[in-house]
Amino acid sequence: MNALALLLPIAWNLLRLRTIAQQGGDEPAETVLSSVELDVLRHAAEKPLPKHPTVRQAMLAIARLGGHLKRNGEPGWMVLGRGYLKLLDLCQGFLIAKRCD
Numbered sequence: 211m212n213a214l215a216l217l218l219p220i221a222w223n224l225l226r227l228r229t230i231a232q233q234g235g236d237e238p239a240e241t242v243l244s245s246v247e248l249d250v251l252r253h254a255a256e257k258p259l260p261k262h263p264t265v266r267q268a269m270l271a272i273a274r275l276g277g278h279l280k281r282n283g284e285p286g287w288m289v290l291g292r293g294y295l296k297l298l299d300l301c302q303g304f305l306i307a308k309r310c311d
Contacts, residue, residue, distance in 0.1 A: 223242065231266040238262055249304075251275075270285070273289050
């Protein structure tokens with residue numbers, strides 16, 4: 211039950227992110243990601259993200275954090291999961307560093 215309580219919100223966010231991205235993905239990424247997640251993703255992304263990225267652009271940036279290669283087609287669940295967990299770790303570090311200032 212404890213593991214389910216921890217992992218369910220992550221799974222829900224990934225499902226929502228991937229579903230919206232596959233249905234066009236033209237919605238702003240703010241509908242799926244928090245402002246902190248977007249700020250950290252902008253700084254951590256290999257390719258610069260636009261000031262107002264779409265859900266699809268954010269999903270691909272998260273997938274790249276997880277090791278996704280563009281030539282492999284659409285990102286799968288494993289790559290998205292690894293990337294999202296890395297993003298959450300980076301966000302936690304960002305918030306801790308912000309508190310220390």
